[in-house]
Amino acid sequence: xxxxxxxCRRSFRWKHEESVRELRQFAKDNDFKYDWFSANVPFWxxxxxxxxxxxxxxxxxxxxxxxxxSTCFLLKQMPQAALTCVDTWAGxxxxxxxxxxxxxxxxxDRHVEPWKDRVTKxxxxxxxxxxxxRPEEKFDFIYVDGSHHxxxxxxxAIRSFEHLNVGGVMVLDDYLWRFYPRDAENPARAINGFLxxxxxxxxxxxxxxxxxxxxxxxxxx
Ligand SMILES: C[S@@+](CC[C@H](N)C(=O)[O-])C[C@H]1O[C@@H](n2cnc3c(N)ncnc32)[C@H](O)[C@@H]1O
Numbered sequence: 001x002x003x004x005x006x007x008c009r010r011s012f013r014w015k016h017e018e019s020v021r022e023l024r025q026f027a028k029d030n031d032f033k034y035d036w037f038s039a040n041v042p043f044w045x046x047x048x049x050x051x052x053x054x055x056x057x058x059x060x061x062x063x064x065x066x067x068x069x070s071t072c073f074l075l076k077q078m079p080q081a082a083l084t085c086v087d088t089w090a091g092x093x094x095x096x097x098x099x100x101x102x103x104x105x106x107x108x109d110r111h112v113e114p115w116k117d118r119v120t121k122x123x124x125x126x127x128x129x130x131x132x133x134r135p136e137e138k139f140d141f142i143y144v145d146g147s148h149h150x151x152x153x154x155x156x157a158i159r160s161f162e163h164l165n166v167g168g169v170m171v172l173d174d175y176l177w178r179f180y181p182r183d184a185e186n187p188a189r190a191i192n193g194f195l196x197x198x199x200x201x202x203x204x205x206x207x208x209x210x211x212x213x214x215x216x217x218x219x220x221x
Contacts, residue, residue: 009043009208016042023073030072030111033100037070040210044171045077047205047212051169053141054078061139061163062086063126063156064146064173067104068111074143075115081141084120085112086129092147094179126152130159138165145173149180153190161198164215170202175211 020041027035048054057080065071065085074083089105091098100107105123112119122129126146142160146152157172164170172194174187183189191211195202202213 012046013042016045019045023069026072027069031107032067032069032111033107034067035069036066037073040070040208041073043206043208043210043212044073047169047171048077050205051214053169056080057082058140059138060084060141060143061160062143062145063130063160064092064144065089065108068108070143070145071108071119072111072115074141075112075118078141082118082120084122084139086122086124086126087146088125089123093149127155127159130156130163133163135162137163138168139163140165140168142168142170143173144170148174148177148187150185150187150190150193153187154194157190157194158197161194161201161215162219166215166218168215169205169212170215171210171212173210175207176209 020038023038023041024035027038054077058078060074060078060081060083062071062074062083063086065087071083071085074081085108087108089108091101091104095101142164144153144156144160146156153172161170172187172191175191176188178186180186201215201217201219203216205212205214
């Protein structure tokens with residue numbers, strides 16, 4: 001597997017620090033209440049460059065958009081991308097008690113307004129939205145960042161992987177995050193299980209607090 005060395009990570013952190021600053025300024029200027037995303041920017045830009053995703057008319061899928069910070073980043077960085085966003089816009093387990101949750105959908109709509117012609121909203125539970133996709137509906141980039149409960153993560157990962165084109169990239173969030181008291185409920189358990197189930201059909205591009213892979217093969221029947 002192709003893991004990147006830590007020293008290499010440091011160098012591309014510097015390489016992309018202006019882009020991180022830019023996104024943080026964009027979040028400030030547009031009144032985003034939370035930023036869980038900008039720290040990923042150097043990794044994502046590196047992944048885009050290594051996999052040739054930018055500047056071509058790709059189809060992208062985001063599971064978990066919240067106020068739309070990662071969404072806006074994708075739309076800005078991939079000017080020819082059409083993006084489908086799946087979310088309940090009701091928040092996740094870790095958001096219980098947070099202020100502004102009732103206004104996240106309105107915030108999302110306002111934030112993506114400049115790019116709305118390239119955005120398709122699918123409101124609902126991800127397992128239902130993904131099950132409603134036609135089998136031939138395929139994406140070149142998928143970001144799995146919805147519910148972080150292992151039961152949901154494994155369903156989101158497996159279902160969406162079947163909609164990923166060969167050569168397409170999938171990024172799974174919060175690989176190393178521990179929120180639930182039982183390890184088995186946290187994302188790592190689901191992501192490891194998912195990787196086992198699709199063994200031989202992917203290549204890991206990068207691991208950090210997220211895991212990024214390229215799909216290398218369809219399921220053999
Ligand atoms: C961590 S936030 C997404 C953050 C966003 N990607 C960003 O980086 O700015 C997770 C989102 O997943 C949504 N969500 C949680 N469980 C879900 C489920 N089962 N189906 C669909 N969306 C879900 C929540 O409403 C929330 O908006």
